[in-house]
Structure formats: C-alpha cells, structure tokens
Amino acid sequence: MGQRRRPNTPRPPPDGHTSLSPRVLEPWSNMSDRPGPSRIHLTSLTDVLNQRVKVLFPGFESNSTSCTRGGVTTVRTEQLFRTLTEDYHRNKHVEHTIVKSAWYCKQERSVGHEFIILQVEDTLLPNGMLTNYVVLDRCKGVPQRPRFFSKLVPRFLRVAAMDIFRVSNDGNLVRLVEGCDLAPYKYLEQITFESNKPLRLYELATLASHVSDLHPKYNVTDTNSYWFAGLIWECMIKMRTSAKYINATPNKRGRIRWIRYTQNPIQVKRVCKQVREHISKVRKNLPTQEADSRIVGVD
Numbered sequence: 658m659g660q661r662r663r664p665n666t667p668r669p670p671p672d673g674h675t676s677l678s679p680r681v682l683e684p685w686s687n688m689s690d691r692p693g694p695s696r697i698h699l700t701s702l703t704d705v706l707n708q709r710v711k712v713l714f715p716g717f718e719s720n721s722t723s724c725t726r727g728g729v730t731t732v733r734t735e736q737l738f739r740t741l742t743e744d745y746h747r748n749k750h751v752e753h754t755i756v757k758s759a760w761y762c763k764q765e766r767s768v769g770h771e772f773i774i775l776q777v778e779d780t781l782l783p784n785g786m787l788t789n790y791v792v793l794d795r796c797k798g799v800p801q802r803p804r805f806f807s808k809l810v811p812r813f814l815r816v817a818a819m820d821i822f823r824v825s826n827d828g829n830l831v832r833l834v835e836g837c838d839l840a841p842y843k844y845l846e847q848i849t850f851e852s853n854k855p856l857r858l859y860e861l862a863t864l865a866s867h868v869s870d871l872h873p874k875y876n877v878t879d880t881n882s883y884w885f886a887g888l889i890w891e892c893m894i895k896m897r898t899s900a901k902y903i904n905a906t907p908n909k910r911g912r913i914r915w916i917r918y919t920q921n922p923i924q925v926k927r928v929c930k931q932v933r934e935h936i937s938k939v940r941k942n943l944p945t946q947e948a949d950s951r952i953v954g955v956d
Contacts, residue, residue: 666905667847729836738866741859753781755855761846792823795885818875
C-alpha cells in the first residue's frame with residue numbers, strides 16, 4: 658500500500674530580507690520597460706522608497722510616537738488606522754498596500770501566546786520592491802494605578818490591553834520574531850490572498866482598531882491574545898472567502914492545556930458587518946473605488 662498523503666500544512670514565510678534597503682534598487686536600471694502601476698526613474702527610486710515606508714509605517718517617522726527598538730517598530734492599532742485613513746491625500750496611495758499572506762502562530766512556551774504574522778507588499782512600486790513582515794497581537798499593558806474602590810477590583814481587570822503592529826525595520830523575519838520575544842513558535846494556519854481580491858492594509862488596520870475598541874482591557878480569562886488574534890483571523894477569512902486557507906492543525910488555535918477558547922460566531926458576523934461599514938466610509942475618501950476592494954464573503 659502507498660503512503661497516506663499528508664494534508665496541506667502552512668508554509669513558512671520565505672527567508673531573507675524585504676525590500677527596505679536601497680541596495681535592492683540596483684537590478685532595476687531598465688525599469689522604464691517593466692510593467693507596474695507606477696514607472697519611476699531610477700534616480701528617484703531611493704527617495705520614493707523611503708517616502709513610501711514613512712507613509713505606510715508611522716514608526717519610521719522621526720517625529721512619530723511609535724516605539725523603535727531591537728530592529729522592531731511598535732505601532733498601536735489605532736495609530737496605524739489613523740495614519741492610513743485620516744487626513745487622506747492622493748499621494749498616500751494606501752489602496753496599493755496589500756497583505757499578501759498571513760500566518761496564525763502560537764508561541765511554544767509559557768501560556769502559548771498567539772499572534773499573526775503578515776507579509777505586506779506595496780504594489781505602487783514594481784515587482785515586490787517594497788515588502789515587509791509585521792506581527793499583529795495583543796499584549797498586557799501597564800497595570801492601572803488603583804484608586805479608591807478600584808482597589809477592590811482584581812489587578813488583571815485593571816490592565817489595559819496593548820494591541821500592536823510590530824514592524825520589521827530590516828525585513829528579516831527571524832530578527833522580527835526574536836525582537837518581539839516570541840520565539841520559539843509554530844505555524845497553525847495560513848491565509849494566502851488572491852492578487853485580484855487582496856486584503857488591503859488599511860482594511861486590516863480598520864479591523865484591528867475596531868476589535869481593540871470592543872474590549873480595551875486585557876483579561877486573562879477572555880479578552881486575551883487568543884480572543885484578539887482569533888477574532889481578527891476569523892474576520893479575515895470571512896472578509897476574503899476566495900483566499901486560500903490552510904488549517905492543518907484543527908483545534909490547536911486557542912488551546913491551552915485541556916481548555917480551548919473558541920470564537921463566538923455571532924460576534925464574528927457582527928464585527929464583520931461593522932467593519933465593512935467602517936471601510937465603506939474610508940473608501941469614499943480614496944481617489945479610486947476598485948470593485949475588487951469590496952469586502953466579500955460576509956454572510
């Protein structure tokens with residue numbers, strides 16, 4: 658008898674650097690002959706590349722309130738949402754920045770912290786010239802100082818959540834995960850989005866910011882990293898039903914020992930509907946309204 662065929666498993670992100678360094682501009686001396694949404698002379702590519710990075714990731718701005726350390730820039734969900742959607746002007750072109758793939762991951766130590774790895778690409782520049790890795794997760798914030806009767810409230814109920822995008826400064830995934838202190842970890846599930854029906858970064862930022870607003874407190878028993886990452890993950894699947902979805906480890910997500918946290922399908926459906934409405938408002942300010950940018954697959 659032949660061997661039993663193994664099910665598809667999440668494929669790890671490709672190794673190597675993303676295109677954040679000017680050294681990647683060298684191969685594009687004949688770029689005027691290359692297809693792409695934008696054709697730019699080589700002499701201006703470095704400036705354009707640096708400007709695009711600053712537009713998309715506020716942590717790279719010198720006057721940003723983001724925190725940068727250890728090769729990782731930390732941006733709160735609401736900050737990235739505001740950066741991409743508020744005070745919009747045509748030169749931002751946020752509609753060209755997409756999430757190519759996403760991986761649902763679980764830390765292999767402690768309580769099994771769960772997080773999402775994103776591969777982001779800016780399609781305004783040709784052929785993957787600007788891509789990067791980003792970690793999205795919920796962490797414990799600084800405990801609030803007790804006042805009066807709040808001293809009677811358990812400490813874990815007074816902790817504000819820290820919902821953040823952690824952006825690689827050099828495009829190296831290994832250093833990003835190590836800088837986030839998330840290693841070792843394993844891949845549980847994967848989503849690969851179709852190029853003609855992408856998930857745009859501003860749409861994901863809208864979703865993440867909305868989920869953060871639902872429960873701004875970190876609670877170890879419910880609104881923890883499992884809840885945050887899991888709810889966003891379920892919404893990503895419903896928002897892009899055409900994407901390729903791999904789940905080779907059923908029932909692993911949200912599990913800690915013999916307990917497993919599962920998403921409320923009613924909450925998932927409600928959040929998807931609310932986020933769709935938010936994105937529709939944002940899209941009205943964009944210079945183009947592409948048909949494939951609509952959120953699809955919401956039941």
